[in-house]
Amino acid sequence: MALEQLEKCAKIMNLDPNIHEILKYPKRVLCVYIPVRMDNGKIKVFKGFRSQHNDALGPFKGGIRYHPNVTMDEVIALSMWMTWKCSVVGLPYGGGKGGVICNPKEMSIGEIERLSRGYFYAISKIVGPEIDIPAGDVNTSSREMAWFMDEYSKLKGYNVPGTITGKPVEIGGSEGRTEATGLGVAIVGREAAKCLGINLKGAKVVVQGFGNVGYYSAYFLEKLGCKIIGVSDSRGGIYNKEGLKLDAVREFKAKTGSVVGFPGAEVITNEDLLELECDILVPSALENQITEKNANRIKAKLILEGANGPTTPEADEILHKRGVMVAPDILANAGGVSVSYFEWVQNLQGYYWSKEEVFDKLDKLLVKAFNKVYRIYEEYKVDMRMAAYVCAVSRVAEAMKIRGWV
DSSP: OHHHHHHHHHHHHTOOHHHHHHHTSOSEEEEEEEEEEOTTSOEEEEEEEEEEEEOSSSSEEEEEEEETTOOHHHHHHHHHHHHHHHHHTTOSOEEEEEEEEOOGGGSOHHHHHHHHHHHHHHHGGGOBTTTEEEEEOTTOOHHHHHHHHHHHHHHHTSOOGGGOSSOOGGGTOOTTHHHHHHHHHHHHHHHHHHHHTOOOTTOEEEEEOOSHHHHHHHHHHHHTTOEEEEEEETTEEEEOTTOOOHHHHHHHHHHHSSSTTOTTOEEEOHHHHHTSSOSEEEEOSOSSOBOTTTGGGOOOSEEEOOSSSOBOHHHHHHHHHTTOEEEOHHHHTTHHHHHHHHHHHHHHHTOOOOHHHHHHHHHHHHHHHHHHHHHHHHHHTOOHHHHHHHHHHHHHHHHHHHHTOO
């Protein structure tokens, strides 16, 4: 899919074939084997990867995931997407991605720590504040980032907080990182609503996925005046046309493990939730949720992609023809990587900003990025995803030319 999207974008913008050829491949992929002593005393060897796609704009940037289904092809594709995500919002980064084939849900904290330190030791030669700055991803959190940073600092013999982002605030993490992705979704939503003439005061919003991204997207959209009428998690969804009280729903989920069963709300499937009558839809759960099968039944005027890849290419075409705007993942959920960039900047200068400063800088960054993408959307008469790709690929291509790579 990543290669198909690049191909489509290259045709739209008449990309230099030599640049296109280079962009199809990562600069480097490292495969490592990590021996870990398990709690039963036996050694188990885990396989991990780090893909570094393109560094024309600056050091590589991208998360590290722990999952049984991690593959080399997956991390290569994700590193390419990170190149576009960093480029579209104007960050001085290229794309990277890492992964380890494991199931952390079946491992103890001690086993996960030994795996994390072993993995970071194995990739330490190709990462660092000036080379490649990893972060958290699927099944990794600030806890693993702290171990990564500590392991790298031990190797160097001094503290190097700027080698990783998504750390706890106590050891160099940034204020506002927890809320950043959801806030970014809301900022992009606010700007898109202006272009579409959607009045956010009382606008009906449906959010699929009630994890960190889903909750904060809903929270900040509500602050803008929206009414959240439906939310869901992996067990199902809830709906109330008069609006849901977010904090009460969050408390209920914390106690019961799901939003399903929340008092005063109708139970609804995740499939039906996507097709509710609403102004704004925020898919922030899994990929491939909006497909050619349900795209014609989507009633929202605006879709904000909180998750990565929730809309298939076939659905994109249907929605574009119907006049539904899709704010693509590489723009809509770039709040997270943007605040990761802010964290790195703060680490390098040893001076830390307040949450208000972080939020203000994020707002300015994403408004500028949205306006740039929207101008391309109007000029090229393509959907917003392709507009974002043209914007991102153009910036990388220009940097490659200036550097003399082609």
